Amino acid sequence: MQLKTFAVTALSAAIMVGCATTQQPAEPTATKVVAKKAAPKAKPKVISGASGAMLASTCEGCHGTDGISQGPATPSIAGMSEDYLIEAMEEFSDGDTKSTVMGRVAKGYTDEEIVAMSKYYAGIEYGSAEQSADAATLAKGESLHNKYCEKCHHDGGADATDDSGILAGQWNPYLHYTLQDFINGDRAVGRKMKKKLDQLLANEGHAGLDAVVSYYGSQK
Numbered sequence: 642m643q644l645k646t647f648a649v650t651a652l653s654a655a656i657m658v659g660c661a662t663t664q665q666p667a668e669p670t671a672t673k674v675v676a677k678k679a680a681p682k683a684k685p686k687v688i689s690g691a692s693g694a695m696l697a698s699t700c701e702g703c704h705g706t707d708g709i710s711q712g713p714a715t716p717s718i719a720g721m722s723e724d725y726l727i728e729a730m731e732e733f734s735d736g737d738t739k740s741t742v743m744g745r746v747a748k749g750y751t752d753e754e755i756v757a758m759s760k761y762y763a764g765i766e767y768g769s770a771e772q773s774a775d776a777a778t779l780a781k782g783e784s785l786h787n788k789y790c791e792k793c794h795h796d797g798g799a800d801a802t803d804d805s806g807i808l809a810g811q812w813n814p815y816l817h818y819t820l821q822d823f824i825n826g827d828r829a830v831g832r833k834m835k836k837k838l839d840q841l842l843a844n845e846g847h848a849g850l851d852a853v854v855s856y857y858g859s860q861k
């Protein structure tokens with residue numbers, strides 16, 4: 642008898658769960674415009690009615706189609722780790738990272754939408770900016786990278802699984818701006834990186850910083 646009661650209870654619980662998930666998500670207002678542009682490569686999951694690719698089409702104007710930036714003040718965001726992207730968006734939204742535009746942009750999305758977009762960008766391939774520098778600067782940059790930065794920015798800053806972002810092939814001006822933000826304390830960063838950055842500046846001056854930037858900017 643007891644067994645039967647249990648079975649009935651379990652069945653009604655299952656029905657209740659079924660009912661709870663049939664609620665229709667609200668349709669986003671920009672669906673028509675966005676749907677035409679979105680050509681998702683990595684079949685994104687639909688969350689709260691809009692897929693990561695659909696949401697990401699609002700980022701394209703600045704971060705380029707497929708997250709490869711064409712403008713020197715804006716970073717490429719394709720291919721970075723999902724965790725890194727989520728954290729970056731949260732820090733913009735909370736004001737922990739000073740920004741020109743991203744604070745306002747990030748505030749416009751729910752946590753779910755940020756996860757969906759981060760998944761989308763993490764799933765597409767990174768592309769580098771075309772930049773080079775003279776051989777002496779690159780050699781100096783590489784040796785400074787090995788000494789001060791390599792421990793966390795592996796593979797010449799190209800390791801996409803790093804939770805420290807991708808530095809390889811980012812625009813030099815963007816790298817300069819964001820390093821200056823770290824130095825000024827306008828962008829939150831771990832104590833260890835701050836220490837290495839301060840050491841690099843103290844020992845090598847701005848020429849050292851320039852060499853490291855040129856090195857990362859020229860990497861693929």
Ligand code: HEC
Binds near residue numbers: 697699716746807
């Ligand atoms: C108006 C231009 C603009 C738009 C639109 C825009 N971004 Fe940005 N994004 C920037 C700039 C510029 C930066 C550098 C930080 C700053 O100054 O705001 C940045 C930085 C970022 C970063 C940090 C990257 C890193 O390497 O740390 C992420 C992540 C990001 N944006 C994601 C997005 C997403 C997702 C969207 C769409 C919802 C978006 N952005 C829309 C201009 C834009």
Ligand code: HEC
Binds near residue numbers: 716790792806830
């Ligand atoms: C102890 C680990 C560590 C060391 C050493 C380190 N970094 Fe970082 N770096 C990080 C982490 C973690 C982040 C991501 C910070 C965040 O959450 O915004 C980062 C972010 C960055 C960024 C921003 C990337 C982006 O896409 O916006 C730059 C540029 C950077 N580091 C340059 C350097 C340079 C140059 C050095 C050497 C002088 C260095 N880092 C040493 C851990 C480190």
